[in-house]
Amino acid sequence: MKINVLTLFPDMFTPLTTSMLGRGLEDDKWQLNLVNFRDFTTDVHHHVDDSPYGGGAGMVLQVMPIKKALDSLKNKGKVIITAPQGKTFNQKMAQNWSHEENLTFICGHYEGFDQRIYDLADETVSIGDYVLTGGELPTMSMIDATVRLLPGILGNDASPLEESFAHGLLEYPQYTRPEDFEGKKVPQVLTSGNHQKIDEWRHKEALRATYLYRPDLLENYNLSKEEKRMLTEIKQEKDQT
Incomplete structure (x- = not known):
């Protein structure tokens, strides 16, 4: 280009x-x-x-x-x-x-x-x-x-696919070492090695971040049946805090 x-x-x-x-x-x-x-x-x-x-x-x-x-x-x-x-x-x-x-x-x-x-x-x-x-x-x-979306610019071509707005949602939270910092621990699912559970957690947390910080993005977002279930859980969890 x-x-x-x-x-x-x-x-x-x-x-x-x-x-x-x-x-x-x-x-x-x-x-x-x-x-x-x-x-x-x-x-x-x-x-x-x-x-x-x-x-x-x-x-x-x-x-x-x-x-x-x-x-x-x-x-x-x-x-x-x-x-x-x-x-x-x-x-x-x-x-x-x-x-x-x-x-x-x-x-x-x-x-x-x-x-x-x-x-x-x-x-x-x-x-x-x-x-x-x-x-x-x-x-x-x-x-x-x-x-930055061009091939080879970021070094990891998968990176732009997982970022905020790439699929209409904000990005899920990210963590790295140490696993425990001043009592704040990395969510256990991320260290479990269960990639299906990790993907599910990340999707739900991306949905949570969007709902909490940019709810306007959800107005034109076509929620799947599973995402509707997740969003119901997120709203219930928010009401309980």
Whole structure:
């Protein structure tokens, strides 16, 4: 996969060159192409923004430099703008994007985009109902969530299949050594060696975490008969505490 990013601040993307994603870059499991669209301006001062027609505070990003920067790319693939009015990014989007050969992100700044820039994109996406100084941090978050799903990035290809949101539920609790820490012990089932019981426990605990912390996720989740039984038990156990 190759990811293009149109940004005024390419140096902000250094975190993507470290840790597991950085090793993926070194191993050519994915590619990152940072494009400063200020390089595509035509005036001597390299302006990328101007005051809005009709008046108002702040400056608006111009369409021409971004259009030229996009045209310079050999393979744009899906073009994504980060903006508050976009649909909220989620794990399903990351999974869908991870199958693309090319992705291109356009990072905004200042007071926003000339409206005609949105016509250049395939999707407008937000990471939440709050405002940041630019689109770089949301873009990095979405790239991280997407690239980590590529084969070989995490080292264990089974890891993404067991994480929160992978199947519509939060992830079950995890434990490691020591088995007893200041009187707090690892659940006995996890040391039993009974893998069927362990799988059942993990499924129930994932359901419990979702019910307690993100009940909204259950609104569109199709519970099986066994999960309905588990959820009844979880509610009874909660009432008893």
